[in-house]
Amino acid sequence: MPHPQDQRPEFTPAGQAGPTLDSGQDLSDALCEQVRQAHRERTPLVIQGGGTKAFYGRRIAAETRLDLGEHRGIVHYDPVELVVTVRAGTRLSELESALAASGQRLPFEPPHFGDTATVGGMVACGLSGPRRPWSGAVRDFVLGTRVITHDGKLLRFGGEVMKNVAGYDLSRLMVGAQGTLGVLAEVSFKVLPLPPASACLRLEMDEARALECLREWGREPLPLSGAAFADGVLHVRLEGGEGSVASTRERLGGDADDATFWEDLREQRLAFFSPQDPRPLWRLSLPARARRPALAGDWLCDWAGAQQWLRSDEPAPHVHETSMAVGGHATRFGPALDDAPNDDASPFSPLPKVLARYHQQLKTRLDPHAIFNPGRLYADW
Numbered sequence: 001m002p003h004p005q006d007q008r009p010e011f012t013p014a015g016q017a018g019p020t021l022d023s024g025q026d027l028s029d030a031l032c033e034q035v036r037q038a039h040r041e042r043t044p045l046v047i048q049g050g051g052t053k054a055f056y057g058r059r060i061a062a063e064t065r066l067d068l069g070e071h072r073g074i075v076h077y078d079p080v081e082l083v084v085t086v087r088a089g090t091r092l093s094e095l096e097s098a099l100a101a102s103g104q105r106l107p108f109e110p111p112h113f114g115d116t117a118t119v120g121g122m123v124a125c126g127l128s129g130p131r132r133p134w135s136g137a138v139r140d141f142v143l144g145t146r147v148i149t150h151d152g153k154l155l156r157f158g159g160e161v162m163k164n165v166a167g168y169d170l171s172r173l174m175v176g177a178q179g180t181l182g183v184l185a186e187v188s189f190k191v192l193p194l195p196p197a198s199a200c201l202r203l204e205m206d207e208a209r210a211l212e213c214l215r216e217w218g219r220e221p222l223p224l225s226g227a228a229f230a231d232g233v234l235h236v237r238l239e240g241g242e243g244s245v246a247s248t249r250e251r252l253g254g255d256a257d258d259a260t261f262w263e264d265l266r267e268q269r270l271a272f273f274s275p276q277d278p279r280p281l282w283r284l285s286l287p288a289r290a291r292r293p294a295l296a297g298d299w300l301c302d303w304a305g306a307q308q309w310l311r312s313d314e315p316a317p318h319v320h321e322t323s324m325a326v327g328g329h330a331t332r333f334g335p336a337l338d339d340a341p342n343d344d345a346s347p348f349s350p351l352p353k354v355l356a357r358y359h360q361q362l363k364t365r366l367d368p369h370a371i372f373n374p375g376r377l378y379a380d381w
Contacts, residue, residue: 024073024087028146028154028185034066035183035371036152044374047179049089050116053125055334057178058346061375066183068120074098075186083143085188088120095119104191107135111266120184126176129266130226130237133303139175141190147174148183150367159188173362179373180381181366195239197246198225200261203234203254207301210234214304215289222248226262229301230272235261265302268333272300272309282310282319286328293322320349346378 038045044062048054049069071089078084079102086095092112099105109129110122123145128137144158147170158171174184205213210229217224223244226237235257238245264270273281279297286292288306292299297312312319316332323330332347351359356378363370363381375381 024090025070026073026087027068027071027089028148031066031068031071031183031185032148032152032154034152035148035150038064038066038371039151039369042369042371044371047124047183047373049118049121050091050114052112052114052117053121053127056125056127057348057376058379059375060373062373068183068185069116069118071185072118076188077102079104082191082193083188084191085144085186086119087186088118088123088184090119091115092117092119092122099191100194103194105194106141106189107192108132108138108141109135109266110138111268113267119187123175123184123187124177124179130228130262130302133306134225135192137175139172142171142175143188143190145171145174145184145188146186148185150182150369150371154185178376180363180376182372195223195225195241197242197244198237198239198259199245199249200226200257200259201236201238201249201252201254202257203236203252204232205234206232210301211305217252218288218304224304227302227304228261228265229305230270235265237262270300272298272311277311279311279313280316281333282312283331283333284308284310284319284323284328285331286323286326290326290328293326293328295319295322324349348377351378 035045037043043064044060045064045066046060046062047066047068049067068089071087072094073087073090074084074095075087076083076085077098082104084095084099092110093115096106109131111117111127111129123138123142126138142158144156146154146156148154158169171187174181203210203213207229213234214227217227223238223240224236225239226235228235234254236252236254237259238248261270284293284307286306286308288304292308295310295312295314295318297310297314299311300309301307302309310319319330319332329349331349350356360381370381
């Protein structure tokens, strides 16, 4: 249930100066009023922040925009308690800079895909970077949210500690929903300190050998925080204590790698992701030990093999079906396939019928008039 209290005290440890916060501006009242009007008039809304992830998902069947780009600012940041609360329109780069100034970070390494990326868009899309298998996903670090509901009410769910949710956890449900269940107005995160040491390595080998090494290393407590294979090179990133990083680096061998590789991979700036390649770009999320699906095209391996990127002209239904057959799912990145209202046109793998029914019931309960990003995930939502 939403917490009735809207105010929270600022906390500064005794003897320490609190961080300087960017208070930004709070547009909650104006946003709530726009949603109330849309609710009354049954007007579908396109919820937009920085617009850097508009390529992700289907085209939205609406023209009226709900712009959160100016609803911004860091509301509360307590480095000692490892908690930060931010308005949804805050630039992701601003949040990361504030955290870095206190020696902290968002552990899930979210992609930006542009300078205007916002915190709300990051949560709504739920995308994580190369560190995700070892540190966790966006959902794992969301403590609470303030959400504008379909009737224009601003409600709080969760809070600012890990164990404070009784009943249904709507906050984490908002992660990856792409704005189809409500409007994210504010999000609280758990953050973590930057590691004392790090190292990036490159080891030349074939892919079979690379995957064998990753399976072997995965059974040991090594300070891995990135493992990707591309063009005959296994890229490995180590992060942790100085002794642990140094000993693992010596054990694994290889050559020093450019640390920018990981940022380029996260932001899809590697040659593999070139927009000049006309073939569709697919992201396959697979069980860690699953065999790669038999799909024609070029591959890039991330997340120690659990995330596979594919450039292929294979038909969309075949990519979805083949990925699901090995226990995974596939998502097309880039422009929407088309506007046809069928699953073949969806960039996302179709849901099983029972699961789809539960999702539809949830959507109907939280957004009965389908005013929030209609059709963004699936055509009939």
